[in-house]
Amino acid sequence: MVKVGIVGASGYVGGEVLRLLLSHGQVEVVSATSRQYAGEYVFKTHPNLKGVTNLQFSADDPLKVASKADVVFLTVPHGLSCKITPKLVETGVRILDMSADFRLKDPHAYEKWYGFTHPAPDLLGKFVYGLPELHRSELKGAKYVAVPGCMSTAAIVSLAPLAKAGLVEKDVIVDAKIGSSGAGGKPSLSTHFSERFGVVRVYKPVAHRHTAEIEQELNYVSGKSVQVGMTAHAVNMVRGILTTSHVMTSSKPEVAMIWKAYRGMYKDEPFVRFIMDKKGLYKYPDPKIAIGSNFADVGFEVDPYVNRIVVFGAIDNLIKGAAGNGVQSMNLMFGFDEKEGLNFPALHPV
């Protein structure tokens, strides 16, 4: 059994990593840390794990975790991971970083999008962007993986085939809708139920940080320089993301060519589903039918009127948008079956 440590296991992503690893057949959780809850049962914080595990949060510092584990999931806030990671790297432990700190290849991008000077720019090149759909071969055997952001995952997976096929000519508009769990577990006025219920809240109209990784990855697959204008909305649900991307084209887009691009890139992907149906309730991707699963659902429609391809990506933000993508990457790192621990359907209806 591979030994896994989780640094920062008390948040929603940490809880989801725990949940997935506890059912994983090839790994064993040797330490799940929380400074705040050290010594408490993890099920006090993650009530769904009651009856499932009697694991307690440990007070281990990251180096202690590294000394026990073969691989560490870092589920700490942005800006903290890049301080911890250099020390972990010295220990030789493998790392799956759930934060944004090693997703971007260009150190200057951290100044531009995150407002800080990256303290370990030399390490950026050592991390693989943990999206198996784009980086499977690099992930196999990788030592360091930066797991993508939640909205980035939905946007990149749904847009990559178009970008790869050269169909992204101009700017792309990404209009994202996300549930509350993406904002984490810390209460504030903006997450106060009476104020949060029923909203369609524009919480980041422009300059969302995930723009940087979406552009990086679309550039990677297209070999071109794509520009993304992103607008993020919070909607009335806990889990789930839908990204609606508006791709303007210079001529009338051809459906057959687009289908070919999607099939060509994803026909063998274990966790990508094409949601394109002429009838039924789920004609296009909808987070409702991805909740609880590791699937990234993609679909599109061609606008014959304004030369536009509308592209949809739907995921469970805590699974394919975070913990599940991390586990899928870990499976590749260690040569496990890529679907191990992730082979469960969504819940429906829920």
Next chain:
Amino acid sequence: MVKVGIVGASGYVGGEVLRLLLSHGQVEVVSATSRQYAGEYVFKTHPNLKGVTNLQFSADDPLKVASKADVVFLTVPHGLSCKITPKLVETGVRILDMSADFRLKDPHAYEKWYGFTHPAPDLLGKFVYGLPELHRSELKGAKYVAVPGCMSTAAIVSLAPLAKAGLVEKDVIVDAKIGSSGAGGKPSLSTHFSERFGVVRVYKPVAHRHTAEIEQELNYVSGKSVQVGMTAHAVNMVRGILTTSHVMTSSKPEVAMIWKAYRGMYKDEPFVRFIMDKKGLYKYPDPKIAIGSNFADVGFEVDPYVNRIVVFGAIDNLIKGAAGNGVQSMNLMFGFDEKEGLNFPALHPV
């Protein structure tokens, strides 16, 4: 008291027209028709009206209603209104048509967007588009008014100042999010609670019919030919619409100029609010704080990165998006105080 008839009063829009007119100080409802529920108390269908009125649905045909009333609200489905209206016009009664049948000036647009040949093209020119923010002077004393569609209202009110100021240079993307009440009161699998709860459902990715009136009105204020690509999503709420419009510009947009456009057009509008705040929870329009009111909330943000203005419009789809706009137009038609019967705040929190 002006006598009002409502033809087709059993749907959600009809119920909302009734609710508003029952509190209106200058009018009296003389007939509220429903073939299905004729003879029943309106509160059996509109349970919020219990304890408020003992009015019963009448079985009056439209001509009968016209014979009793000074003005008729037509709250019947698209395609039916255009058959009823020519007969009503002959009676001399004033008309507020809540359907789409007289919103478009160009008869060919009905073939293109609605798929039918308009049976009364000569009447199209006689109807005023019932949006006081754009057509107040024409509405004063008007005999025939076509009340705008719900998403159209949010989109047009929020985009018109930009269009008028010449800031809409290229195509406009309208990404709309709407509550369930916009789909009416008739059950179907797509509105079945277990299937509808928690969705972010793309129900009209391209070619939404409201595109036609949005373009018509933006062309009207801008004097240019604007093209709109619209994508409509159903979200997890009953009332409310947010339209997020992405306006691409050829150069970096200037905030001061945009503000000037909005203030110039709307500073005296009784039912337009600018929602633009640096702090607090409601920095941008959100249907949550418009629910229960006749306000159209507008706001914008400039994207310094991809030459884009992001424009937000939020309304209660049944009030400013339908019944309230109708009553506001009626007030102008009859020379009443424009705010009569509409002077109530939104409910918060709800």
Next chain:
Amino acid sequence: MVKVGIVGASGYVGGEVLRLLLSHGQVEVVSATSRQYAGEYVFKTHPNLKGVTNLQFSADDPLKVASKADVVFLTVPHGLSCKITPKLVETGVRILDMSADFRLKDPHAYEKWYGFTHPAPDLLGKFVYGLPELHRSELKGAKYVAVPGCMSTAAIVSLAPLAKAGLVEKDVIVDAKIGSSGAGGKPSLSTHFSERFGVVRVYKPVAHRHTAEIEQELNYVSGKSVQVGMTAHAVNMVRGILTTSHVMTSSKPEVAMIWKAYRGMYKDEPFVRFIMDKKGLYKYPDPKIAIGSNFADVGFEVDPYVNRIVVFGAIDNLIKGAAGNGVQSMNLMFGFDEKEGLNFPALHPV
């Protein structure tokens, strides 16, 4: 115009009092205080009031408010009101206390249910319990009114006719379901959206404080000593309360007698509706159709199997459960039309 002051106007109840008074034809708000937000526009805190009023929160202390006003709404927390009130009483100003501090006649009840020794027991007898359905004649011309608690209102209004008719023989079980707004506007982990959404949370299984006033008022109408076992649940909505009361009887209850009890007590009540229908969706009270109104909806069903009357009470907790009841009481205090400022229907659907 009667001059009204609101001490503590920044909470949800304060906001609702403000909203109602701003549309009230006989009063004028002369001061709405908030220590935290003094000097800010009230619409910054109550976003629904934007476009409705430019009133600002004042920093007035309660005595200053009393010096400007004919009547003061005290919307401060329990335990604070009883410290402020004695000073206000000396000024001669009239008082509507929204807290629990003067609802109970028995000073010992404060020790038992609220855990503190009441500092002004002599004043308890001077306050009228502000429920017009039970205390209308005392409210007419009253100087001091203690406005009932939200769940108490639903329970008392729905149970009083049975109690009055002698049909409450044994203990009564009150199983209450309430929306989030009853818990106020202050964020905490228990109101964090991701944790609060979708719950059916037992937040007070026994010994809810409202028990004391429910018993007091049922004893008042029945002349007997009723004992109430209450269990309170938070459910997935913002506004609304349903109380389901299980009244065990010694013999099979007779429907006709129960109907007579309800009709006899409430047939002329302006804000009580009987919701009892054999068909349709709203056969029994449901907060859904009371939201936005001042109605208290009552209904019942007889259980022929276990000698039980099941009694339902549904209200909008912020209106009939707080601010609306306060305004209705104020109308009686000042001899206004009892319905003034409250004469609006619920919103439906919402």
Next chain:
Amino acid sequence: MVKVGIVGASGYVGGEVLRLLLSHGQVEVVSATSRQYAGEYVFKTHPNLKGVTNLQFSADDPLKVASKADVVFLTVPHGLSCKITPKLVETGVRILDMSADFRLKDPHAYEKWYGFTHPAPDLLGKFVYGLPELHRSELKGAKYVAVPGCMSTAAIVSLAPLAKAGLVEKDVIVDAKIGSSGAGGKPSLSTHFSERFGVVRVYKPVAHRHTAEIEQELNYVSGKSVQVGMTAHAVNMVRGILTTSHVMTSSKPEVAMIWKAYRGMYKDEPFVRFIMDKKGLYKYPDPKIAIGSNFADVGFEVDPYVNRIVVFGAIDNLIKGAAGNGVQSMNLMFGFDEKEGLNFPALHPV
């Protein structure tokens, strides 16, 4: 591999049985029937199964299914199962009936509670009530199992220890709150989203059919004759049930004795959790933390004021309340590990 057939696999319960069996290590689904959807992929109806299985609905009649399978899940409506079952019994196939038709031992109870004369009363005695917590030894090797109703499961599991310990002296009030999925997948006005959203709807104030099985099972464990008064409410969620049971006692209930009753009965149960915590958000059972799992969460509180024990039971109605309980029973029938195919935690937050 044991061969399983599912008769009537297109409903929500059928879909959930399918979902669970597809991940079960000891069985193989050989036929999943649907007259309406025969020949279609099951994922067209159960969209969560897309990417998981390419199984198609079969048109097999029940006897055909029996000829292929070792065991049949009957997920057909009440009243239909009792017509199909006698023929299936002749084939020698094992049966798990998800309907109510074989839950009650007393044939007269069908007349009283379901309004029909049972066509196969002789078979009633051959069925084991499929609740492992009460009937484990009978289930081991059983041929015929009647899987309990959803609300019954929550009520029985939470009340049985009290009944067994002799603490249920008088009538029991069961106040139930349930999500929409319990009403199935067929649209109607009562499930229309705009009318169903936000309700606390009393849909069965008295005489709920599940009363019969709750009484039967509480009588079974207590050896006494218990009477249950049940009131059922629909609340604003898709999955989940909370039953709040009010057990009146003749003297002050003792916490230690109650704890002993629960621990004594359930301390080794694989799918019962005690949710009793002095701090944290989940002090009592709440369906929110059971969703997606096969757990039945139980808890209680003693009311020192009115001699009452308040008992809570929370489940996912489609899993422990239906399909999961069926699979758990099947595991016992066939001697599999009781947790096989059910060993997944709840999702949180969701």
